[in-house]
Amino acid sequence: MTIQTQCSARSILTRLWSIALLAVVSFLMPATAQATPAFARQFNAKCSMCHAPLPPRLNNLGLTFKRMGYRMPDVDKDGKLVLQDKPSRSLSDNFALIGDIRLESSRGTPTSLSMHEIELVGAGTAGAHLSYAAEVAWEAGEFAMEGYEGQLLFGQPKATFTARFGLINTLLWDKFGHQRLGVARAHLLNRRVPVGSFVGYRPRDMQEGIEFGVNLTQLADGGAMRSTFLSVGVYNGLTPAGNEFGESDDSKDVMAQVLHLWGENHTLGALWYRGKVTDIGTAGFDDTYNRWGLFGNYELHPGTDVLAGFMAGRDDATDDTIARISSRSWFLELNQTIVPRLAAFARYDRFEPRKSVASARRQGPTLGVAYQPIDNLLMTAEYTGQKVGAGTRSRDLVVRAIVIY
Amino acid sequence: MNSTLSLLMGAPMLVVILAAGLGARTQETLDPRIAAYDKGPATIDVAKYPADMKARYKLFATRCSKCHTIARAINCEFVLEDEWERYVKRMMRKPGSGISASDGKEIYEFLAFDSKTRKKALYEKKLKQIK
Numbered sequence: 001m002t003i004q005t006q007c008s009a010r011s012i013l014t015r016l017w018s019i020a021l022l023a024v025v026s027f028l029m030p031a032t033a034q035a036t037p038a039f040a041r042q043f044n045a046k047c048s049m050c051h052a053p054l055p056p057r058l059n060n061l062g063l064t065f066k067r068m069g070y071r072m073p074d075v076d077k078d079g080k081l082v083l084q085d086k087p088s089r090s091l092s093d094n095f096a097l098i099g100d101i102r103l104e105s106s107r108g109t110p111t112s113l114s115m116h117e118i119e120l121v122g123a124g125t126a127g128a129h130l131s132y133a134a135e136v137a138w139e140a141g142e143f144a145m146e147g148y149e150g151q152l153l154f155g156q157p158k159a160t161f162t163a164r165f166g167l168i169n170t171l172l173w174d175k176f177g178h179q180r181l182g183v184a185r186a187h188l189l190n191r192r193v194p195v196g197s198f199v200g201y202r203p204r205d206m207q208e209g210i211e212f213g214v215n216l217t218q219l220a221d222g223g224a225m226r227s228t229f230l231s232v233g234v235y236n237g238l239t240p241a242g243n244e245f246g247e248s249d250d251s252k253d254v255m256a257q258v259l260h261l262w263g264e265n266h267t268l269g270a271l272w273y274r275g276k277v278t279d280i281g282t283a284g285f286d287d288t289y290n291r292w293g294l295f296g297n298y299e300l301h302p303g304t305d306v307l308a309g310f311m312a313g314r315d316d317a318t319d320d321t322i323a324r325i326s327s328r329s330w331f332l333e334l335n336q337t338i339v340p341r342l343a344a345f346a347r348y349d350r351f352e353p354r355k356s357v358a359s360a361r362r363q364g365p366t367l368g369v370a371y372q373p374i375d376n377l378l379m380t381a382e383y384t385g386q387k388v389g390a391g392t393r394s395r396d397l398v399v400r401a402i403v404i405y
Numbered sequence: 406m407n408s409t410l411s412l413l414m415g416a417p418m419l420v421v422i423l424a425a426g427l428g429a430r431t432q433e434t435l436d437p438r439i440a441a442y443d444k445g446p447a448t449i450d451v452a453k454y455p456a457d458m459k460a461r462y463k464l465f466a467t468r469c470s471k472c473h474t475i476a477r478a479i480n481c482e483f484v485l486e487d488e489w490e491r492y493v494k495r496m497m498r499k500p501g502s503g504i505s506a507s508d509g510k511e512i513y514e515f516l517a518f519d520s521k522t523r524k525k526a527l528y529e530k531k532l533k534q535i536k
Contacts, residue, residue, distance in 0.1 A: 064500075219500060221506060223503060
């Protein structure tokens with residue numbers, strides 16, 4: 001759902017006014033500070049308890065809360081770690097509505113203002129061992145179930161065993177997937193390497209499958225936690241619909257991950273992925289893809305966070321006429337809280353497939369600011385300048401307003 | 406779908422959904438006493454406080470507003486040293502609070518000083534009660 005016009009100063013001003021009007025309407029909504037997302041409502045907590053520097057990016061408490069099936073780590077009167085469950089009074093209490101409005105301007109294309117999507121996002125617990133999450137989106141005039149999952153959790157808070165299943169986000173280090181600060185995702189999660197007829201794998205896709213995990217958590221000084229999450233998952237390898245070649249058949253992928261969290265916000269993780277997709281056409285050959293990656297972030301001092309990631313890939317086919325393609329990608333990002341509720345981010349991204357597909361090489365900076373004037377409203381402005389292959393540098397500007405209730 | 410029509414339909418739909426949501430949601434009930442603290446002043450005038458206390462106020466305002474309103478700590482009825490010691494230690498143990506032992510000591514020092522200054526009457530009243 002997009003309105004496109006010629007890129008004139010007047011039209012941009014009109015659209016900025018629309019977003020400003022929306023911001024004012026949101027500001028006037030009679031919501032209390034705790035009354036925005038579903039979890040903040042349930043736990044009577046501020047967004048900053050689980051998000052840093054701003055929502056939706058999670059801090060270590062938020063990552064642990066999510067990993068524990070939406071149960072909040074807490075301490076009992078003896079100082080022992082417990083998982084606090086706050087059952088909601090009704091299912092609707094566990095869901096939040098999110099409206100995403102964007103003003104987008106790219107070199108060579110008309111400026112557009114669009115209602116990018118409206119999402120209904122929710123999660124919660126159903127008893128001591130079961131939790132669930134679901135995400136329904138209305139985008140481009142259509143409804144889609146973007147994700148659904150169930151999770152079983154057993155054991156003591158300091159050592160839990162989990163089984164997560166459904167259409168799930170496979171990444172434990174979710175700082176650049178759903179929980180990214182700006183609009184642009186890091187290339188190492190978002191770029192595909194096409195091999196033969198296979199459009200290629202990208203780590204950020206939601207996948208159907210099941211993941212088994214072991215989570216070790218202990219309390220440290222100053223209310224900090226040290227957690228280590230280990231997981232192995234088996235997935236369908238592609239989006240639920242497969243791709244345009246019907247390559248979702250006979251695809252069984254394996255992913256192993258480890259993520260260590262310490263302090264309020266430091267993380268270090270690694271992943272290994274191996275996938276195979278069988279071409280069901282006349283040729284009958286297999287495409288395989290492998291990835292391994294390292295990623296993490298370190299808060300230099302409160303409000304200054306450095307994030308980095310590296311991923312290497314090897315994509316191949318049993319068809320001798322198709323050459324193996326190695327690839328590597330990395331990013332480095334700096335987040336700086338300027339004042340409470342206002343943060344800036346700067347990232348350099350590079351995605352580098354082998355020379356034979358040099359046209360797919362991408363590199364460039366992303367610069368942006370994120371502002372949360374009230375709990376119900378998140379605004380971002382972001383510039384991305386990417387050089388693709390030997391071509392000219394693209395310049396994209398996105399101003400986004402997210403209304404949350 | 407016609408894009409203009411779609412936007413015209415989509416924007417009111419968002420407003421209606423949000424408005425309906427406002428009525429439908431229930432928030433976890435807060436103790437009325439705590440709700441009243443939350444609605445009180447959210448800053449302390451530290452202009453006349455010693456320099457070290459001004460620095461401690463900054464730490465207190467940063468650390469103690471991460472999970473709940475800072476107004477809750479400012480307006481609550483804890484004033485005695487024992488009360489603050491117990492409360493700060495409890496917050497320090499909360500996972501993710503990020504209040505280290507040294508931060509906790511600084512915050513405690515500030516709260517004890519502030520109570521004796523800003524809530525002097527209540528401090529003396531409570532002190533008499535326990536003597």
